Amino acid sequence: MQDEQIIDLYFARNERAISESDTKYGGYVQSISHNILGDLEDAKECRSDTWLHAWNAMPPFHPEKLCAYFGKIVRNLSLNRYEKEHAQKRGGSEVPGVIDELAECLADTNADVETQSEGKEITAVLNDFLEELDPKKRALFVRRYFYASPIRDIAHDYEMRESAVKMQLLRMRGELKQQLMDHGIIL
Amino acid sequence: METTDKERERAQKLFQAFGEIKDEHVEDAAEHVRPDARSDERTKIDHSLRVRRLNRYLVPLAAALVLAVAAGAFYHVQRTDNAAYSSMDTESAQESDGTEAVASANPYVEAQSAEEAGNLAGVAFNVPDEAEITKILGTSVTAQYFVLDGSLAEADYADADGNALLTIREEAGTDDISGDYTDYPYETTETLTGGAAMTLKGNSEDEFFLATWTDGTDSFSIQALGTGLSLTDIKNIAEQVASGN
Numbered sequence: 001m002q003d004e005q006i007i008d009l010y011f012a013r014n015e016r017a018i019s020e021s022d023t024k025y026g027g028y029v030q031s032i033s034h035n036i037l038g039d040l041e042d043a044k045e046c047r048s049d050t051w052l053h054a055w056n057a058m059p060p061f062h063p064e065k066l067c068a069y070f071g072k073i074v075r076n077l078s079l080n081r082y083e084k085e086h087a088q089k090r091g092g093s094e095v096p097g098v099i100d101e102l103a104e105c106l107a108d109t110n111a112d113v114e115t116q117s118e119g120k121e122i123t124a125v126l127n128d129f130l131e132e133l134d135p136k137k138r139a140l141f142v143r144r145y146f147y148a149s150p151i152r153d154i155a156h157d158y159e160m161r162e163s164a165v166k167m168q169l170l171r172m173r174g175e176l177k178q179q180l181m182d183h184g185i186i187l
Numbered sequence: 188m189e190t191t192d193k194e195r196e197r198a199q200k201l202f203q204a205f206g207e208i209k210d211e212h213v214e215d216a217a218e219h220v221r222p223d224a225r226s227d228e229r230t231k232i233d234h235s236l237r238v239r240r241l242n243r244y245l246v247p248l249a250a251a252l253v254l255a256v257a258a259g260a261f262y263h264v265q266r267t268d269n270a271a272y273s274s275m276d277t278e279s280a281q282e283s284d285g286t287e288a289v290a291s292a293n294p295y296v297e298a299q300s301a302e303e304a305g306n307l308a309g310v311a312f313n314v315p316d317e318a319e320i321t322k323i324l325g326t327s328v329t330a331q332y333f334v335l336d337g338s339l340a341e342a343d344y345a346d347a348d349g350n351a352l353l354t355i356r357e358e359a360g361t362d363d364i365s366g367d368y369t370d371y372p373y374e375t376t377e378t379l380t381g382g383a384a385m386t387l388k389g390n391s392e393d394e395f396f397l398a399t400w401t402d403g404t405d406s407f408s409i410q411a412l413g414t415g416l417s418l419t420d421i422k423n424i425a426e427q428v429a430s431g432n
Contacts (some may be wrong), residue, residue: 016366064210065210065214072207098202123207130209142205146205187198
């Protein structure tokens with residue numbers, strides 16, 4: 001079923017929207033959640049919750065890209081759950097590793113809370129940074145830092161050695177750090 | 188060098204900001220984040236079970252959201268600084284007086300029998316009973332029957348632990364009613380006794396997850412939700428369904 005047809009079902013308040021969403025994107029959202037939570041049962045619950053949130057949002061919200069919309073919903077649901085339940089657990093979650101990597105992008109600062117940059121400012125710089133990357137590098141970066149995909153999965157999917165993926169990500173993190181500094185982003 | 192807690196907190200903010208990058212970047216990288224790379228199940232749908240599961244907590248959750256709005260408790264949502272998420276919950280709040288409508292809008296109506304489901308949907312719906320499916324699958328099953336949108340009859344068979352194993356559907360018309368859009372690696376066609384051409388999809392010539400056909404008046408689907416079915420088994424079930432029409 002086409003995305004627009006699925007959206008139409010939501011707008012028609014037809015619960016078939018949920019089954020069609022799950023059929024087409026269930027594996028996708030569960031995979032994202034599993035990357036973040038490292039727990040299959042939790043990931044399944046976030047998968048179900050994703051459709052509930054979509055149901056509550058549509059209408060009137062009309063996503064332009066349904067795939068990304070669901071991806072963002074489940075990412076947030078999973079991160080919220082991670083903060084509440086998994087902060088002390090390492091488990092199979094990719095988040096601790098991703099956070100440690102992103103810490104390398106931080107500039108040294110003694111800034112207090114009042115001088116910290118807003119999320120929108122940070123995202124604007126991220127989008128600019130991503131725009132400048134070639135498509136493959138951009139996909140690698142997004143896979144790791146949006147989807148929290150394991151390095152081995154990224155390497156497999158893009159037919160690269162894990163060491164090559166790590167090296168590419170390392171370089172891009174260095175470039176991102178520079179861009180964040182250039183734009184005065186303080187985290 | 189060891190990452191400090193403070194650095195982790197700051198990096199977490201950066202990680203959250205990634206949640207707001209442009210949709211096109213998310214979608215472009217989604218190519219491989221696809222069916223169940225990291226799950227223990229295939230991406231298929233247990234339609235009615237999911238809807239029922241949703242309804243089971245839809246009302247209390249919606250009520251909780253209403254209370255949360257009343258208590259001004261959207262702090263956490265806003266803190267996530269994610270437009271997609273926050274806009275969703277805003278909509279939940281706006282629909283606070285419509286939650287009853289959401290909950291009661293369930294187009295799935297449970298029937299007491301296959302016959303009743305068929306009558307409500309206006310189709311014959313001669314599906315194998317629990318004993319027959321138990322015999323075919325080799326595990327004890329229970330069946331539940333539903334009518335979707337007043338026109339589609341559905342039988343769901345589950346094992347003793349409630350795991351969905353099989354769904355059979357029938358609806359007037361000739362469209363594919365399975366709702367299963369998985370791109371299966373193997374596909375073939377078999378002719379049923381009445382002459383209908385049945386499309387079979389699965390992983391191999393003896394592991395099928397989906398059967399669809401039409402007799403020109405009604406459309407049918409059989410969907411395996413656990414392990415795949417052999418050609419013999421899925422054809423056996425299909426013949427029983429088709430013979431009643």
